Amino acid sequence: MSADNGNGNGHGRREVTVTDVARAAGVSKATAARALGDYGAVSESVRDRVQAAAEELGYRPNALARTMSTGRSNTIGIVVGDIENPFFAQATRGASDVAAAAGLDLILSNSDEDPETEAKALSVQLAKRVDGLLVAPASSVDPGNLRPVLDAGRPLVLFDRAVADLEVDTVIAANRTGARTLTQLLLDAGHRRIAFISTIDHPGDYRLGDQILATSVADRVDGFVGALTDAGVPDPASFVHLNARRDGVEALTRRLLQDADLGITAIVSSDSLIALGVYRTALTLGRRIPDDLSLVAFDDADWTGVSTPTITVMSQPIHEIGAEAARLLIRRIRGDGAPPVTRVLEQRLVPRESVAPPGAGR
Amino acid sequence: MSADNGNGNGHGRREVTVTDVARAAGVSKATAARALGDYGAVSESVRDRVQAAAEELGYRPNALARTMSTGRSNTIGIVVGDIENPFFAQATRGASDVAAAAGLDLILSNSDEDPETEAKALSVQLAKRVDGLLVAPASSVDPGNLRPVLDAGRPLVLFDRAVADLEVDTVIAANRTGARTLTQLLLDAGHRRIAFISTIDHPGDYRLGDQILATSVADRVDGFVGALTDAGVPDPASFVHLNARRDGVEALTRRLLQDADLGITAIVSSDSLIALGVYRTALTLGRRIPDDLSLVAFDDADWTGVSTPTITVMSQPIHEIGAEAARLLIRRIRGDGAPPVTRVLEQRLVPRESVAPPGAGR
DNA sequence: CTGAAAGCGCTAACAT
DNA sequence: ATGTTAGCGCTTTCAG
Numbered sequence: 001m002s003a004d005n006g007n008g009n010g011h012g013r014r015e016v017t018v019t020d021v022a023r024a025a026g027v028s029k030a031t032a033a034r035a036l037g038d039y040g041a042v043s044e045s046v047r048d049r050v051q052a053a054a055e056e057l058g059y060r061p062n063a064l065a066r067t068m069s070t071g072r073s074n075t076i077g078i079v080v081g082d083i084e085n086p087f088f089a090q091a092t093r094g095a096s097d098v099a100a101a102a103g104l105d106l107i108l109s110n111s112d113e114d115p116e117t118e119a120k121a122l123s124v125q126l127a128k129r130v131d132g133l134l135v136a137p138a139s140s141v142d143p144g145n146l147r148p149v150l151d152a153g154r155p156l157v158l159f160d161r162a163v164a165d166l167e168v169d170t171v172i173a174a175n176r177t178g179a180r181t182l183t184q185l186l187l188d189a190g191h192r193r194i195a196f197i198s199t200i201d202h203p204g205d206y207r208l209g210d211q212i213l214a215t216s217v218a219d220r221v222d223g224f225v226g227a228l229t230d231a232g233v234p235d236p237a238s239f240v241h242l243n244a245r246r247d248g249v250e251a252l253t254r255r256l257l258q259d260a261d262l263g264i265t266a267i268v269s270s271d272s273l274i275a276l277g278v279y280r281t282a283l284t285l286g287r288r289i290p291d292d293l294s295l296v297a298f299d300d301a302d303w304t305g306v307s308t309p310t311i312t313v314m315s316q317p318i319h320e321i322g323a324e325a326a327r328l329l330i331r332r333i334r335g336d337g338a339p340p341v342t343r344v345l346e347q348r349l350v351p352r353e354s355v356a357p358p359g360a361g362r
Numbered sequence: 363m364s365a366d367n368g369n370g371n372g373h374g375r376r377e378v379t380v381t382d383v384a385r386a387a388g389v390s391k392a393t394a395a396r397a398l399g400d401y402g403a404v405s406e407s408v409r410d411r412v413q414a415a416a417e418e419l420g421y422r423p424n425a426l427a428r429t430m431s432t433g434r435s436n437t438i439g440i441v442v443g444d445i446e447n448p449f450f451a452q453a454t455r456g457a458s459d460v461a462a463a464a465g466l467d468l469i470l471s472n473s474d475e476d477p478e479t480e481a482k483a484l485s486v487q488l489a490k491r492v493d494g495l496l497v498a499p500a501s502s503v504d505p506g507n508l509r510p511v512l513d514a515g516r517p518l519v520l521f522d523r524a525v526a527d528l529e530v531d532t533v534i535a536a537n538r539t540g541a542r543t544l545t546q547l548l549l550d551a552g553h554r555r556i557a558f559i560s561t562i563d564h565p566g567d568y569r570l571g572d573q574i575l576a577t578s579v580a581d582r583v584d585g586f587v588g589a590l591t592d593a594g595v596p597d598p599a600s601f602v603h604l605n606a607r608r609d610g611v612e613a614l615t616r617r618l619l620q621d622a623d624l625g626i627t628a629i630v631s632s633d634s635l636i637a638l639g640v641y642r643t644a645l646t647l648g649r650r651i652p653d654d655l656s657l658v659a660f661d662d663a664d665w666t667g668v669s670t671p672t673i674t675v676m677s678q679p680i681h682e683i684g685a686e687a688a689r690l691l692i693r694r695i696r697g698d699g700a701p702p703v704t705r706v707l708e709q710r711l712v713p714r715e716s717v718a719p720p721g722a723g724r
Numbered sequence: 725c726t727g728a729a730a731g732c733g734c735t736a737a738c739a740t
Numbered sequence: 741a742t743g744t745t746a747g748c749g750c751t752t753t754c755a756g
Contacts, residue, residue: 015514017733028743033734040736041741058513063489064426064435065733068748073426075490083445084455093446096472105486108470110458124467127425128437151420152377276664283668302638303665306645379749390727395750402752403725427749430732 025053077125078134081113094322140215155332159325171325178314178347179223190357191266198270199245206240249277265358266294272301290356309353387415439487440496443475456684502577517694521687533687540676540709541585552719553628560632561607568602611639627720628656634663652718671715
């Protein structure tokens with residue numbers, strides 16, 4: 001026990017326990033527990049007496065002790081890249097709502113998109129004996145971090161990204177189709193030299209066939225490259241720019257726009273934060289959108305509807321991604337043993353003002 | 363025990379325990395626990411042997427059992443209005459970073475700004491024996507929800523809002539000064555008929571002296587009304603519009619702008635989401651900002667820097683609000699018994715393009 | 725340095 | 741319907 005005051009809770013007050021309530025109500029511990037925990041059979045009069053005593057003493061159940069004996073914590077964990085990122089905030093909210101409706105609590109961890117941090121977060125959540133886990137995996141390539149979860153026999157649902165060789169429930173968006181649509185829109189407007197920008201980490205320049213850390217981005221790149229290829233654009237891979245977080249979105253955009261040899265006339269942003277960086281940089285450089293540069297992005301962020309011009313985006317059902325993931329998880333927790341499923345949610349094009357033919361400004 | 367497979371954990375696998383490791387390593391449970399938990403004294407050779415056995419068996423500590431005996435969960439709880447709201451997302455991130463650095467985990471709950479939901483969330487967190495709580499209270503008026511936390515002897519830190527008659531550590535922003543500055547800016551530009559809009563619930567129209575549910579908003583209203591009063595504007599309270607969530611920001615804005623008798627020429631938005639609604643409505647109604655309507659807001663949201671015009675805002679150190687709250691909480695958890703403190707963090711004016719003299723458009 | 729044993733607060737057989 | 745008792749997995753005296 002701790003040394004503070006002998007109560008062992010380190011908080012300066014001794015917690016009221018079932019035993020205390022039982023004594024006060026003049027019944028056995030088991031009976032008190034049954035009345036309090038609302039299980040088993042208790043006569044009405046005893047129940048009332050116990051509950052009155054509990055009220056009187058200010059009894060608060062100890063969920064941990066309960067979990068210890070039942071093995072269920074009534075808690076699920078969620079691990080996201082960064083809760084400050086609107087995508088994750090919305091997905092988390094979606095999951096949280098579904099969890100709350102099912103009477104489950106939520107433990108949140110940020111991975112910072114770093115596998116090591118993620119591993120620690122998962123280990124903590126497992127140690128807390130969560131009943132299941134929702135994770136947007138930091139790496140779609142290496143399933144290593146997730147193995148312990150499976151080994152522990154805990155239900156796991158992935159969202160936003162799948163993981164190679166890992167057969168678990170997964171909820172993703174139709175990123176390939178979305179990227180294709182967005183790219184085709186630019187192609188149709190007459191663009192040929194279109195850059196794709198993502199902040200995802202990647203060793204060196206992107207080359208066809210490279211594995212990309214997150215399948216969401218990988219799928220977008222696929223759709224993008226596919227559209228360019230179909231349009232007969234040579235060397236599509238050279239238009240894919242990853243690592244924008246490390247290099248800085250603004251610096252990269254600067255480079256793309258100022259290099260005349262590149263001749264970039266349009267940009268596909270893999271998320272709205274990147275688009276914001278591109279937008280600002282274009283403004284700074286005196287490039288007008290869409291006259292001098294066309295811009296499209298994923299995610300219908302607030303600002304894309306009020307900027308000048310407004311930005312054409314591919315909207316994702318973010319809230320629903322989180323909610324559906326939580327629903328799948330709860331099913332598993334309840335004991336559903338069906339083979340893993342992958343849910344692919346549709347994206348929706350929101351056409352606005354940021355696309356024009358190349359050279360419209362001249 | 364549960365009926366599934368007799369392991370009592372409901373997850374289809376029996377967890378490896380200290381006892382298992384001890385047996386495998388040929389030592390007592392106590393020794394194994396000491397080696398694993400890194401406390402007490404263990405000889406190096408034994409420690410290695412135990413750790414090897416643990417590794418071998420795939421031992422994962424049960425944090426709950428640990429909490430049961432030590433009384434410390436190494437976890438803090440945070441209760442916010444809505445994690446999807448960028449303000450709370452950023453504050454949560456700030457708190458999360460500080461917590462993580464101190465080796466503490468975080469349990470998140472949304473209150474939806476509803477006292478009942480908040481009460482449930484708090485009760486859950488207490489049941490999980492969090493070491494302390496961070497809360498943005500749904501009601502600054504009624505301390506009822508927070509009493510159980512104090513009664514349980516658990517450290518509590520409030521952020522964004524204070525609570526009447528509750529002497530606990532609190533981290534807030536200098537909202538009164540901020541509102542005053544923002545309002546003065548409009549006054550100086552020549553405005554006299556300025557509306558203040560907040561989404562906070564309020565019974566009926568606002569009248570001087572009314573208690574407002576959140577001190578953050580109350581302080582802003584104070585600053586706003588104070589500035590108008592000093593400027594000799596008659597009946598300042600009539601310019602305060604609360605309940606915008608219930609009534610809808612767009613509908614309210616419509617009413618304000620279309621009523622010629624009101625003659626509103628400028629608006630102070632209590633947050634950036636409201637400002638976005640005002641902005642959109644103004645656009646819809648064909649009112650140009652700032653020529654026909656001046657607009658200022660709290661919080662330096664993304665879009666306020668890229669809209670046309672850009673919006674003049676009062677920026678809050680949101681990340682720091684959460685971080686500082688977490689720091690205070692950790693101090694308390696560590697046993698600091700000093701009297702409660704209130705930290706007031708400064709806001710910063712970001713002047714942009716959304717303010718002009720009234721009638722500049724004519 | 726190591727082991728034996730008690731206990732954290734609760735639930736779940738098993739009796740009665 | 742109620743009571744008795746034995747754990748859940750860990751930490752912590754207390755002995756040795």
